[in-house]
Amino acid sequence: MMHRRNTAGERVTINIDGKNVEAVVGESVAAAVLAAGAGATRTTPVSGAPRAPYCMMGVCFECLMDIDGIPNRQACMVSVTPGMKIKRQAGARTVGGAS
């Protein structure tokens, strides 16, 4: 969906739905997910429709993902860190862990 035209900066390895991918320090999780070609960041609780980041600035809440075991986080507002584990969120989040 997106590609990096420049990869200047420190690289980190993150894990998206079990797959290791490279990201660049300073990027948001949402950006890294788009660059990894992962498509949707979540499915909706109402109809199960796939959704992807719409605003990239913390307004639309379409990029809610499970990041390091905490669900419902705005992936566009969280920067990548080494070893970060990211999961797509299916439907509503559940209390106490990944859905």
Added chain:
Amino acid sequence: MSEQACDVVVIGAGPAGMRAAVTAANEGLSVTLIDEQTEAGGQIYRAVARVARTRPADLTLLGPEYAAGGDIVLELDAADITVLHGHTVWQISQDGTVWCSDGTKAKSITARFVIMASGAQERPVPVPGWTLPGVMTAGAAQILLKSAAMVPDGPVALYGSGPLLLLVADQLLSAGADIRVVAETTTFKDYLNAAPHLLGALPASKYLKKGIALRRHLKAAGVPIIKAPNGVSIEGTERATGLRIIGKHGQTFEAETILLQQGVVPNTQASWQLRLDHAWHAAQHYWYPTTDRFGATSLANVFIAGDGAGIFGAEAAAAAGALAGLGVAHAAGNISAAARDQKALPFIALHKKAAAIRPLLDHLFPPPAHILVPDDATIICRCEEITAGQVRDAAKLGAPGPNQLKAFLRAGMGPCQGRMCGLSVVEIMARAHGKSPAEIGAYRIRPPLKPLSLAELAAMDDDTPTP
């Protein structure tokens, strides 16, 4: 008494917030600046310091207006200010207590004055298919370009109106994107309505020249700029595959990435939560909290600077930040009214010059009717998947305004808390009831402004007052 206290809390590190914080600090006030992002700059100067450090060639691509933001970031770095990056404000109390969290632990800061500089968001653009993956705002694509040097793969189509539409199209083109079309909603009637404001815009003629240059550059590169006065629909099932122009000669353009833009509107979540006085902007169809030239609001200890008080752009926002800093310095007793007014003169002039373009833009690029009041089948509340038709039906059944609508449909009660559907709901209900938006009113915004976990709340220090 909370653990942390200061004279001024500034919320938001865009041009208005940075300049407000620096100005207040220079007048001898203790300042804490809270920002949701991990780097200063807001959306307009997003990541500007990092871009200058790690990929300086991109400053050329993003333009001198963007690069200029680096100077304000340097001013902020040099000032004696406590900056809390990566902190999300989730409540502001009328007494000046600001509640925030870094994602692990919530805390409160008590301030004599609060300057809100939470800026703008892009107007949501509800068209058929706009919830499909591959559809985002033009600003979102620009944020990806600024903050991550990212460019869309495959064919790209843009739809909407206004300066940001052409700017993003041009920047993405220069960055190597395959731009298939720019579809504009601006009509001949809009040009007629805007014409009387042309003379007044001359002090800001550099913006006009830039707009003309962008259009010329796109055309020279072979990008079709076409008219789409009746709107568009987005094709695709699991993700966007094309942009269809609605109309007699409507064509479909293949596109994997579709970027929407219909102007920007003030981010009013916090100003509504504080129950400040608001007014309705008739030409641009948005709410704004009413302020004086120093950003003073209907609450004596709360000031607002920048686009959060009405859309005037980045240069005007920086000037408004300085004015709010001076306004607070006077209200705090640090400077006399005469000193405030004297120091304000250059910033009032700057603001006036930068804002001179707005009446022209406001009338040239109004959000079109098919966006304000979409067809029945179009989703307007993305979180709860509520269509415009459902809102109309609820109005017919007796829901008088946005807050009653929540009980009928749950519109505005999903994670975004009405940020995406709020303006659409106001317009649709106003038309359904034959009332003005001001009579219909807005969603009542309550804390938390952004969701936070019980764990973050539980981690608060014991001496923190209860919210």
